[in-house]
Amino acid sequence: MILLGNHIYKKPPEEISEVYGYRTPRSMKNKETWEFSQKRFGRIFAKLGWILIMPSILVMILVINSSEETIAIVGVAAIIIQCIFITYPIVDVERALKKNFDEFGRRL
Structure with missing residues (x-):
């Protein structure tokens, strides 16, 4: 999450892509909605990765010597x-x- 979020934030796909990036009908309306959504998603995704990594590691450390089950x-x-x-x-x-943005992708 950290790596993907930082990559999308720092080097978002320049063109609207059906394959790569944050892809929803609303984000793909036009170039402006595409760029807006890539930056916002990348920033939030990376931050969330940092927030989730510590509790995940801590929980797994706490059970490291437990049974496989x-x-x-x-x-x-x-x-x-x-x-x-x-x-x-x-x-x-x-x-x-x-x-x-409105439903046509025009900035409000």
């Missing part, structure tokens, strides 16, 4: 929690796009 359960729980948090950047970027 315990480590697996804690690992899966950590992944599920991270997946829940991963939706935040999407919600944030879509709200920001809706707040700053």
